[in-house]
Amino acid sequence: MECRKLFYGRKIGRKLSSAKVKILDNGLKNNTIKSIKNWDKAVLEIGGGDGEFISFSAENRPHISHLEVEPFINGAVKVFENIQKKGLQNLACENDIFQNVQEKLPTVFKEIYILYPDPWHKKRHNKRRWINGVLLLFLSSRLVSGGKIIIRTDHPSLVKFFETELKKVNLSFVRGEDHLPNILKDFLKIYNTKYGRKNMSSSKKDFSFVIYKD
Numbered sequence: 001m002e003c004r005k006l007f008y009g010r011k012i013g014r015k016l017s018s019a020k021v022k023i024l025d026n027g028l029k030n031n032t033i034k035s036i037k038n039w040d041k042a043v044l045e046i047g048g049g050d051g052e053f054i055s056f057s058a059e060n061r062p063h064i065s066h067l068e069v070e071p072f073i074n075g076a077v078k079v080f081e082n083i084q085k086k087g088l089q090n091l092a093c094e095n096d097i098f099q100n101v102q103e104k105l106p107t108v109f110k111e112i113y114i115l116y117p118d119p120w121h122k123k124r125h126n127k128r129r130w131i132n133g134v135l136l137l138f139l140s141s142r143l144v145s146g147g148k149i150i151i152r153t154d155h156p157s158l159v160k161f162f163e164t165e166l167k168k169v170n171l172s173f174v175r176g177e178d179h180l181p182n183i184l185k186d187f188l189k190i191y192n193t194k195y196g197r198k199n200m201s202s203s204k205k206d207f208s209f210v211i212y213k214d
């Protein structure tokens with residue numbers, strides 16, 4: 001039986017201070033998926049890192065529930081910290097890989113964000129690209145009618161990869177900044193995510209995909 005490794009990134013970075021351990025414990029107790037009461041047209045972000053965008057969106061859209069799924073502990077702590085500091089009642093975070101959470105997700109999402117995913121651009125690492133057609137098809141099954149999946153990357157090799165994968169599974173998509181939801185356009189006017197700011201590829205350009213569910 002094939003046993004595919006599911007995660008290649010880092011789960012922990014800098015050692016957590018005792019104050020951060022407290023924030024983590026409190027978040028894991030009170031602000032995970034179980035705390036979401038209103039699933040109506042919710043927003044999901046996968047691999048949000050420090051959660052800059054999902055926190056901004058939750059703060060600016062208090063009537064919509066938001067869920068972040070992020071395996072990196074230091075990232076999850078930042079999300080829990082925002083929840084506590086800003087008193088956000090509509091943001092939850094699962095500190096786990098998406099593959100362990102996906103089956104718990106109902107079909108309720110109006111927006112699913114994947115911002116600057118790991119590029120794995122070396123050929124020998126290409127099989128680590130777990131955000132592929134099969135996963136995107138699964139995500140589209142969790143969208144409400146009219147819902148969208150938004151992907152943003154600065155890596156031209158990922159652009160080609162996503163185009164091929166989306167065509168393989170027959171998902172309709174458009175490319176370009178104009179199609180981004182207003183909340184992301186507003187966020188990008190003021191900030192970007194940590195990896196968006198780094199823009200580590202040589203392209204120095206961002207590419208966006210919006211995948212639609214009819």
Ligand SMILES: C[S@@+](CC[C@H](N)C(=O)[O-])C[C@H]1O[C@@H](n2cnc3c(N)ncnc32)[C@H](O)[C@@H]1O
Binds near residue numbers: 070
């Ligand atoms: C390149 S970083 C981008 C982080 C953030 N979106 C940004 O723009 O700053 C990729 C993120 O994906 C997360 N990630 C990697 N594998 C994942 C998985 N299987 N499930 C969920 N997130 C994952 C990593 O922990 C990391 O935070």
